[in-house]
Amino acid sequence: MKSLEELQAIRERMKSQIQSREQAGGNDIRVVVGMATCGIAAGARAVLAALTEETAKSGLSNVKAGQTGCVGICAYEPIVEVFFPGKEKVTYVLMDPDKMRAVFKSHVLSGQPIQEYTYTYAIADKGEK
Amino acid sequence: MRERAHILVCGGTGCVSGQSKLIMDEFKKEAAALGIEQEIKLIFTGCFGLCAKGPIVVIYPEGAFYGPVSVSDVKEIVSEHILKGRIVTRLLGTDTCEKGVNKSIAESAFYKSQQRIVLKNCGLIDPEDIDEYLAYDGYSAYEKAVTQMMRQQVIDCIKASGLRGRGGGGFLTGLKWQFCLEAKGKQKYVVCNADEGDPGAFMDRSILEGDPQSIIEAMMIAGYAVGSDKGYVYVRAEYPIAVSRLDIAIKQARAYGILGKNAMGLGHAFDIEIRLGAGAFVCGEETALLRSIEGKRGEPRQRPPFPAVKGLFDKPTLINNVETLGNIPQIILNGAEWFAAIGTEKSRGTKVFALGGKINNTGLVEIPMGTTLRTVIEEIGGGIPNGKKFKAAQTGGPSGGCIPASHIDTPIDYDNLIALGSMMGSGGLIVMDEENCMVDIAKFYLEFTEEESCGKCTPCRIGNKRLYEILERISEGKGELSDLDKLEQLSHYIKDNSLCGLGQTAPNPVLSTLKYFRDEYVAHVRDKKCPAGVCKALVSYTIIPEKCIGCTLCKRVCPVDAIIGELKGKHVIDTAKCIKCDACVGACKKGAISK
Numbered sequence A: 001m002k003s004l005e006e007l008q009a010i011r012e013r014m015k016s017q018i019q020s021r022e023q024a025g026g027n028d029i030r031v032v033v034g035m036a037t038c039g040i041a042a043g044a045r046a047v048l049a050a051l052t053e054e055t056a057k058s059g060l061s062n063v064k065a066g067q068t069g070c071v072g073i074c075a076y077e078p079i080v081e082v083f084f085p086g087k088e089k090v091t092y093v094l095m096d097p098d099k100m101r102a103v104f105k106s107h108v109l110s111g112q113p114i115q116e117y118t119y120t121y122a123i124a125d126k127g128e129k
Numbered sequence B: 001m002r003e004r005a006h007i008l009v010c011g012g013t014g015c016v017s018g019q020s021k022l023i024m025d026e027f028k029k030e031a032a033a034l035g036i037e038q039e040i041k042l043i044f045t046g047c048f049g050l051c052a053k054g055p056i057v058v059i060y061p062e063g064a065f066y067g068p069v070s071v072s073d074v075k076e077i078v079s080e081h082i083l084k085g086r087i088v089t090r091l092l093g094t095d096t097c098e099k100g101v102n103k104s105i106a107e108s109a110f111y112k113s114q115q116r117i118v119l120k121n122c123g124l125i126d127p128e129d130i131d132e133y134l135a136y137d138g139y140s141a142y143e144k145a146v147t148q149m150m151r152q153q154v155i156d157c158i159k160a161s162g163l164r165g166r167g168g169g170g171f172l173t174g175l176k177w178q179f180c181l182e183a184k185g186k187q188k189y190v191v192c193n194a195d196e197g198d199p200g201a202f203m204d205r206s207i208l209e210g211d212p213q214s215i216i217e218a219m220m221i222a223g224y225a226v227g228s229d230k231g232y233v234y235v236r237a238e239y240p241i242a243v244s245r246l247d248i249a250i251k252q253a254r255a256y257g258i259l260g261k262n263a264m265g266l267g268h269a270f271d272i273e274i275r276l277g278a279g280a281f282v283c284g285e286e287t288a289l290l291r292s293i294e295g296k297r298g299e300p301r302q303r304p305p306f307p308a309v310k311g312l313f314d315k316p317t318l319i320n321n322v323e324t325l326g327n328i329p330q331i332i333l334n335g336a337e338w339f340a341a342i343g344t345e346k347s348r349g350t351k352v353f354a355l356g357g358k359i360n361n362t363g364l365v366e367i368p369m370g371t372t373l374r375t376v377i378e379e380i381g382g383g384i385p386n387g388k389k390f391k392a393a394q395t396g397g398p399s400g401g402c403i404p405a406s407h408i409d410t411p412i413d414y415d416n417l418i419a420l421g422s423m424m425g426s427g428g429l430i431v432m433d434e435e436n437c438m439v440d441i442a443k444f445y446l447e448f449t450e451e452e453s454c455g456k457c458t459p460c461r462i463g464n465k466r467l468y469e470i471l472e473r474i475s476e477g478k479g480e481l482s483d484l485d486k487l488e489q490l491s492h493y494i495k496d497n498s499l500c501g502l503g504q505t506a507p508n509p510v511l512s513t514l515k516y517f518r519d520e521y522v523a524h525v526r527d528k529k530c531p532a533g534v535c536k537a538l539v540s541y542t543i544i545p546e547k548c549i550g551c552t553l554c555k556r557v558c559p560v561d562a563i564i565g566e567l568k569g570k571h572v573i574d575t576a577k578c579i580k581c582d583a584c585v586g587a588c589k590k591g592a593i594s595k
């Protein structure tokens, strides 16, 4: 027989699982990985796996991890976009699982974008050379 | 690990008959082929409600609402949407797709005016996994009731909520619980009425299919409140999916120690058994149902004594409908005030309707009481197909009546429907357009009740048969004007003198169609015409020469060669040969055939 505590533990464990089953609302933080052919070829799947894992670990219900299609700058794949409610989106390029984890901690959890990984930074860099 | 995509495939009876099980298998296969089966969670859910678009597949987190989906579409959904994140807009419902972009399901016309309390988990959870029910606060209401509330407080809460029985009678649920609590006797029973015999109704079936644990939890709360340790669910054997999911749910609840000698370790014992009904309409009537559980012939008996005092095996018995029970956990969790704030003054909360007939979005809807018929038909239902005009809506099934188009702005609640000569019933809502004949509708329901009468009392057994015969006569053009008065008199006699609700309400479809569509009856009797062109004996098919272009289409589809005419020449119908099958009407592109 399960005690009240055990039932409560099941509720909590399941709650983090079912969060994926909610459509992102206006107050959610959305993080999407470009998963078109170009993204997948560049390793987006591992990035997405890292993102899903971090989201689950955080236990936050207002963070919605997802995927999107080709953003149009295939040379910069894997691409990750972070949407904060009421803020301009931030586009990260040339991502890998470690960068993804770093972005999750700094940007998603603490609101501090990592400028060096962003698209704006990448093209500004090129411009200098 | 948390799966990144949840794929919900509808496992309601409607979608299952549309091969949704094969769609499940195909998703499994395609995901495995791409090696991503670990990243997705496939869930076979209960009914989403929009049965007209079934089989339905919903994918989160995007909330893409696909339907109708066929097995051959699955490969594309997996390789495009799941793998690459590109929503397959071609398969999105028109309602959830705006300019090729996926729109929020909650904002779609079909769901926007709905409020899902009883159906909240339907189409969201896996009904065969108790953990999923727990995730959505499952069994928290029972825990709250037993640990924080006295029995009387539970009953007071239900009373204050204003909840009324959803099985047709509309009796105050809290009051019924109070009677059962106060009834003397050590052994008491809780019975869930899942007989659902109204033609066209599938509310209770869908609740059991989509969220069976909620009914178990509600029965446990009822058991605690009235002092009972034993429950029965009486469900018809014609609902195999509902029966099997309920059975699985009961077993899982037992395995967790939720049902059993010491439920959740809280000191209250409760267990549930399923009893299968053989599908007689009268067995939905509470006293007949209880006799049927006892293993006797399902015949009603006089009330009082009411079941709350003397019910199953002569013990005090609380009997409630599935949907009534479905509201209970939510009321306990959210409080009586929350529930009482929804709906109208005398009809609180929501009502689930099975929307059918001449309507685009056939399916299952849950609306706050007081929603107008217009909202249900025009917004949620998406209007009448083929640009036809709305004529009437039938509610209350064989015990109910119709609401004509002139009353389309009536807020739907118990009292307004009664005032219009119909009733809430258990929730069938059948929409009719100008091509429905009201005499034919009345005849359809009388044929049903006449056959389903148990035969115990004479007014019902013989009276309804006579009513049916008169209607048959009228539809064959053999009626007289005095028949209309006879129909009325006999109807009142049957209503006043029958033993149970079946006979007491069976003439309602006749009385209500006579009230609003007397002209149509008169046309059948006096002019020998069926204005809607339904009653075969009264229609004759002719070809309007001015419209006929001699294309021969009608001639080619006529199964009895009753149409004569050459290519490019005018065609005529030989009425002696014509069997009025309507095939020519469907074939003619010029609307040249009149009836």
Ligand SMILES: Cc1cc2nc3c(=O)[nH]c(=O)nc-3n(C[C@H](O)[C@H](O)[C@H](O)COP(=O)(O)O)c2cc1C
Binding pocket: B164, B165, B166, B167, B168, B169, B170, B171, B173, B193, B194, B195, B196, B197, B198, B281, B282, B283, B284, B285, B286, B287, B319, B320, B321, B322, B324, B325, B426, B500, B501, B502
């Ligand atoms: C002929 C007849 C058929 C009925 N069929 C059903 C039914 O299928 N389901 C149901 O819940 N109640 C049905 N009822 C109503 C039940 O007798 C009873 O009122 C109901 O189960 C009480 O539950 P409630 O108070 O929760 O509505 C029927 C009544 C009659 C007279």
